[in-house]
Amino acid sequence: MKFEKEDSAGYLINHMARLFAKELQQRISPLGIVVGQFPILLELWLKDGVSQKDLLSKIDVEQATLANTLSRMERDGLIKRTKNPADARAQLIWLTEKAAALRNDAYQSAQNVNLQALTVLNSTEQTQFLELMRRVISGMRK
């Protein structure tokens, strides 16, 4: 029996994911943010003043991962937390002004990574690629 890495979806995906993350990290590090914070920021830029639970429902990571990333974001002055009047266990999560101001630059960085990475594909292929990924993901999400 043999196994060819270059024909293994899992291997290729893992490798590609690390290349993307590295590329994005380089582009956003001047903004003072890191890749793991990106999905969280995306949600908070849409709407802040939410509970961790609300955030969790929109982000594809485990609760513990989110909690840890949030605490680093608080440490780094990207978010603040206030009491939730409705529930003493939960807090409300707010962007700081500093973090709010990063939005456009961050969007641009991410778009640029995507654009550049996909330039090797033509427009039809790009659309196809995204669609294939969405299907694989939804098939795996159980």
Added chain:
Amino acid sequence: MKFEKEDSAGYLINHMARLFAKELQQRISPLGIVVGQFPILLELWLKDGVSQKDLLSKIDVEQATLANTLSRMERDGLIKRTKNPADARAQLIWLTEKAAALRNDAYQSAQNVNLQALTVLNSTEQTQFLELMRRVISGMRK
């Protein structure tokens, strides 16, 4: 300006990579190995008794990542290291019998993950998907 995660290649790739890793981890954990060891084992199953440098040239991670994973593999009884007569800085890396014996089961596990994950695509789409990924990767590898 807006940003849609579901249309972002980077976001989808990251998410998909974590789903794959989780799936593979579940399948190989009965074998006593973990996902980060997989690429290294793949190479050693082909040929062991090699230096870390040789391994590194075949594996798409940084040298420090490899060194750390190797030391956990040694701790876990998957590899042994012997002196390299040709160079006192380097050592030769060998699979233990235990690790050598895992090969077929491990191959099978990985194939099963790939097969199951890609069942949502037809045969043409599967081929296409792999090809698109290979092109994106080679475009990003600088």
Added chain:
DNA sequence: TAATATTGCATAGCTAGCTATGCAAGTGTA
């Protein structure tokens, strides 16, 4: 209403990955 179950979040402890740095062993050169 008291006891029990659930929820919301934090923490512990681990692997996987990265960059940066250190250092001994080997190589090349004045």
Added chain:
DNA sequence: TACACTTGCATAGCTAGCTATGCAATATTA
């Protein structure tokens, strides 16, 4: 041959991710 340079690997220190567990606050139920 002595000295500088390079190489092979290890280590430090960090983020990102996971599972498992703990715990106080809330909700449910007998």
